[in-house]
Amino acid sequence: MVYGQEKSGWVKGRITDSQSVAASGAHILIPHTNYAAITDQDGYFLLKGTDGDQTLRISILNASKEIKVKLVGGDTLSLEDIKMDHQTIDLSDVVITGQSEAQSLKKSVYQVRTIDSERIRLRGATSLQNVLNTELGIRFSNDLTLGTSDIQLMGMSGQNVKILLDGIPMVDRGSTRESLGQIDINTIERIEIVEGPMSVIYGTDALAGVINVITKKGQGGSHLTLSARLQEETAGKEYNAFTKNGTHNQNLGINWQRKRLQLGGNITRNHFGGWQGASTGRAKDWMPKDQMLYTVSVRYQANKWHIGYGFNGTDETIQYLGNRNLITKIAADKDYTTYRWFHQVQSEYRASEKLNFTGVLSYTDYSRKTLSTNLDSLGRRTLSLDAGAQDQSIFTATFFRGTAFYKFSSAFSLLAGVDISNNNSSGARILGSPTINEYALFLAPEITLVPGIKLSPGLRFLKNSVYDAPPVIPSINGKIALGKTLDFRFGYARGFRSPALRELYFDFHDASHSINGNTNLKAEYSNSFNSFLTWQSVRKKDIRVNSTLGGFYNVFHDLIDTAIDPNDKTQTTYLNVSLFKTMGFTLDNKLFWKNMQANVGGSYIGRYNQYSELPKESGQFPQFVWSAEINTNILYTFKKIGATANLFYKFSGKRPVYESADLVTVHLAETAGFHMADLTLSKTISRYVNVIGGIKNLFDVTTLANSSTDTGAHGSGGAVPMSYGRSYFLGLHVKWSKR
Incomplete structure (x- = not known):
């Protein structure tokens, strides 16, 4: 959730698919601003924005739509259930890694791969390695003597891959990225993978790319x-x-x-x-x-x-x-x-x-x-x-x-x-x-x-x-x-x-x-x-x-x-x-x-x-x-x-x-x-x-x-x-x- 000026209003509602099933993890944002929200497990959202006529852009997986609303300062606008048509597609996933502000994937100057919580759940994953090991350009190696695993991204080994948790660097003993196996998979909303060096924004250890959890x-x-x-x-x-x-x-x-x-x-x-x-x-x-x-x-x-x-x-x-x-x-x-x-x-x-x-x-x-x-x-x-x-x-x-x-x-x-x-x-x-x-x-x-x-x-x-x-x-x-x-x-x-x-x-x-x-x-x-x-x-x-x-x-x-x-x-x-x-x-x-x-x-x-x-x-x-x-x-x-x-x-x-x-x-x-x-x-x-x-x-x-x-x-x-x-x-x- 991103917060605006004091004179602001709220809008709340529920997102479902065409069969009225709750759509969790849907992104709702007001274009050209930093106001954004994500639906919960039951499809509900609550978004804050400045008062006046606004456009809500809603996107989930392969679906996107826009609706017009009017916000009134100090009041909360309740919307009827919003149904998404999964037959449309737009590159509207909101990404933040490396960005100056949260923006859609289509507008980003970086090539960012995203893995959302629904995809993680549908994998039956119990660790980050379970999720990442089928991604292109990513391989894992295992040290059975010490019980650790290391990651390779685009031909480069772990010491050149920056692991972030909510944008903050994770500490490891050295070159092996043990931290990947020590993040609770149940707490993850999404994973953003940026390929290529990010040393300017994220500094040391970001030569091969960044994995932001x-x-x-x-x-x-x-x-x-x-x-x-x-x-x-x-x-x-x-x-x-x-x-x-x-x-x-x-x-x-x-x-x-x-x-x-x-x-x-x-x-x-x-x-x-x-x-x-x-x-x-x-x-x-x-x-x-x-x-x-x-x-x-x-x-x-x-x-x-x-x-x-x-x-x-x-x-x-x-x-x-x-x-x-x-x-x-x-x-x-x-x-x-x-x-x-x-x-x-x-x-x-x-x-x-x-x-x-x-x-x-x-x-x-x-x-x-x-x-x-x-x-x-x-x-x-x-x-x-x-x-x-x-x-x-x-x-x-x-x-x-x-x-x-x-x-x-x-x-x-x-x-x-x-x-x-x-x-x-x-x-x-x-x-x-x-x-x-x-x-x-x-x-x-x-x-x-x-x-x-x-x-x-x-x-x-x-x-x-x-x-x-x-x-x-x-x-x-x-x-x-x-x-x-x-x-x-x-x-x-x-x-x-x-x-x-x-x-x-x-x-x-x-x-x-x-x-x-x-x-x-x-x-x-x-x-x-x-x-x-x-x-x-x-x-x-x-x-x-x-x-x-x-x-x-x-x-x-x-x-x-x-x-x-x-x-x-x-x-x-x-x-x-x-x-x-x-x-x-x-x-x-x-x-x-x-x-x-x-x-x-x-x-x-x-x-x-x-x-x-x-x-x-x-x-x-x-x-x-x-x-x-x-x-x-x-x-x-x-x-x-x-x-x-x-x-x-x-x-x-x-x-x-x-x-x-x-x-x-x-x-x-x-x-x-x-x-x-x-x-x-x-x-x-x-x-x-x-x-x-x-x-x-x-x-x-x-x-x-x-x-x-x-x-x-x-x-x-x-x-x-x-x-x-x-x-x-x-x-x-x-x-x-x-x-």
Whole structure:
């Protein structure tokens, strides 16, 4: 909800589809203003705006319409139910990531992909990885030794992908984006994915792109909403109801609002019993995980300003179960425990129709603890006395962002902001107690040169306490309307990423890992280009087709990666790669036909082969190695019975890489391609109850053949783990609301 001047009125109503079924998640906005709202689970909305004649633009999924209303200052206008015709389509999704103000996707100069809460629900998703793994250009890798997953976006790995929660950076130990698995899926309103470097707006770690997770907010009015979710899932063929084997998810949520005050909270338990796979005895291929997620929110809204506090807490334990020694009968176990306390305060003050200010302050306390114990044959457990068996690493971060936005006219606006961050670390494996401070000022005007041509240049001024950061980072993004149904977007940005605390000061050694920090690392920088052509090729009453063709080219200098320490061949460390490039092409097609929605897309992404620079020493090799992807999502709605069927499919082609174990002989290694697919069925039982069930990983993928002989820092040689096989799930969702 966005708030206007004191002399304002309200409009409330309910959005339904053509069968009078409540339309949750519909966007209602007044064009050319920041006044917007989203319908709740029962289709209701409450929108505040200035008095006088106004136009309401309503959009949901593939439907859009506009209605005229007259608001009177101090009064609330009640509308009759508004029915949406799902046979029409418009690119009217409201996006905020990277924007100077909330605006429709069609008007944005950035190419933004959105995933709404309804799509998340229809996936039966229990984590963000379940949602993102079928998106084009996104891949996940798993470290079974530590029980973590990392993300790759458009050929770039996790340390170059910025993860935001309501626009605030999430803190991780280092390059692995563990935070993706520690966000409560039940609290998410939508996900916005911006491809390409966003270093000007969001700074360090945004070279490959940004994933902004936006949580659910109140919709206005006085109400009480209670929700509950229960979902049970097998782990391959392994399952034990509610307790041991399999995946068990429970959630309880409450949201209360009275006039200007809103309170909310969620508690979620995600229990994974592990998966034995090819392991024997006590050991498991996938380790058990028990996770508790807590969220608390308090918001107060006034006529010109609002302020809110949010808390996100994680208490997670991953268990490594060792097999008993044949002689001593002792089993060596490890518990990896993570605590994350993430506090945030957000506020906004709207001084006038043209000027508004926002402020964000967050504090993160993140710790990862390793507890090693020995279990004897009598069931007695004692602490392990081995070197490094007991360990704790602590990472804290304080972040402040302040912005001012002024709209000079419909053709020119300016976003200016300041970012201040403080990052600290300590622990037995941390060298000292290092601190990195960074200060930045950014400017991002948006200019409409002529109708249909919009430019958004940007500048970011940096000061880093450890590195000589470039004094200015530039970018420019633009959008050209080539016709009513054809839009062209383009962008260039200079990227910058300072080394993380882990890459500098963290030393990690165990049976599967051997890696040292490097205090001599340089900061990364890049030059990146991208372009997208969007075409609404078919616009008829019963059928709509949208197509987006994209391309990108990135050149990275001093890219930070793990490699053999040149001073000690037995050790692995972080080093600056002199040059690295990625390039690729994507094609995404969306079809809306009566009760069916479908999209078919593909990508072809190339990663730079560093050995192509040395033809005399290594031989003739191609400059890029390429990998293909194809994905398909099909959703069909049976309106008369209140049911939906969803099929998600993705093919990830083989992943080639040139490598050298002795720095002399170079050979081609490949990770095999694979197919992933999910089928889900959803049925509305009553106004408050919904049942969902289905099959995940239809092709029963577990591990991928891998011809790499380079074990590296993370044990990457040998078979690559992907999943624990085909699983079956059944879930129940209950939501009750009273106004």
